[in-house]
Amino acid sequence: MSDDLRKEVCDLHAQLIRWGLVTWTAGNVSARVPGEDLLVIKPSGVMYDELTPDHMVICDLDGKLVEGDHAPSSDTEAHAYVYRHMPHVGGVVHTHSPYATAWAARGEPIPCSLTAMADEFGGDIPVGPFALIGSDAIGRGIVETLTGHRSPAVLMRQHGPFTIGTTAKAAVKAAVMCEDVARTMHFARQLGSVERLPAAAVDSLHDRYQNVYGQHNSGKKGAR
Numbered sequence: 001m002s003d004d005l006r007k008e009v010c011d012l013h014a015q016l017i018r019w020g021l022v023t024w025t026a027g028n029v030s031a032r033v034p035g036e037d038l039l040v041i042k043p044s045g046v047m048y049d050e051l052t053p054d055h056m057v058i059c060d061l062d063g064k065l066v067e068g069d070h071a072p073s074s075d076t077e078a079h080a081y082v083y084r085h086m087p088h089v090g091g092v093v094h095t096h097s098p099y100a101t102a103w104a105a106r107g108e109p110i111p112c113s114l115t116a117m118a119d120e121f122g123g124d125i126p127v128g129p130f131a132l133i134g135s136d137a138i139g140r141g142i143v144e145t146l147t148g149h150r151s152p153a154v155l156m157r158q159h160g161p162f163t164i165g166t167t168a169k170a171a172v173k174a175a176v177m178c179e180d181v182a183r184t185m186h187f188a189r190q191l192g193s194v195e196r197l198p199a200a201a202v203d204s205l206h207d208r209y210q211n212v213y214g215q216h217n218s219g220k221k222g223a224r
Contacts, residue, residue, distance in 0.1 A: 009040045030207075032090045052129055063136070078133075079094075113197060121151040121177075128154045138159070
């Protein structure tokens with residue numbers, strides 16, 4: 001299982017490059033090891049085009065290295081804190097994607113004015129507190145901000161976006177969608193004021209997307 005998960009996490013880092021969410025060695029993907037108090041995460045400071053499954057390291061949920069030949073990401077303690085306190089989370093992603101990070105630099109939530117935002121995030125993408133890298137402080141801010149919130153993304157103030165998901169792939173998808181709506185909302189605001197979607201519409205859109213959209217419910221009447 002850990003070998004398969006190392007390959008999956010390694011492969012998902014290529015998606016961060018594909019969608020323009022990271023530069024140089026910044027950013028990371030992690031995944032919870034099913035049935036274990038462990039996580040798999042990218043090593044610190046290794047170039048994306050050099051990553052292999054063997055580079056991925058396994059840490060406990062205090063962020064301590066358990067298996068691997070490289071030092072883990074500097075964000076490992078933040079990821080570990082999320083896994084300890086949000087048992088439904090199976091994947092965590094951090095990027096410095098430019099548009100989402102611009103909103104984080106301003107300390108401003110991205111308002112839910114698009115159907116795609118209602119679908120994926122169920123409302124605004126919130127802002128979390130500023131915290132320094134290298135401890136679980138960022139993780140505490142992520143958990144405090146997202147607990148009770150439908151959004152799988154948080155903009156950590158003056159840092160950048162973190163996303164969560166039931167799987168690492170779902171967390172990567174949320175990171176891609178976060179950057180997409182951050183860019184679109186930035187463009188929209190250059191044209192003038194932008195109206196929020198009504199709360200009832202957000203609820204309806206989010207429910208449809210989460211429970212009807214896609215192939216997992218293709219046998220149900222009305223699914224599309």
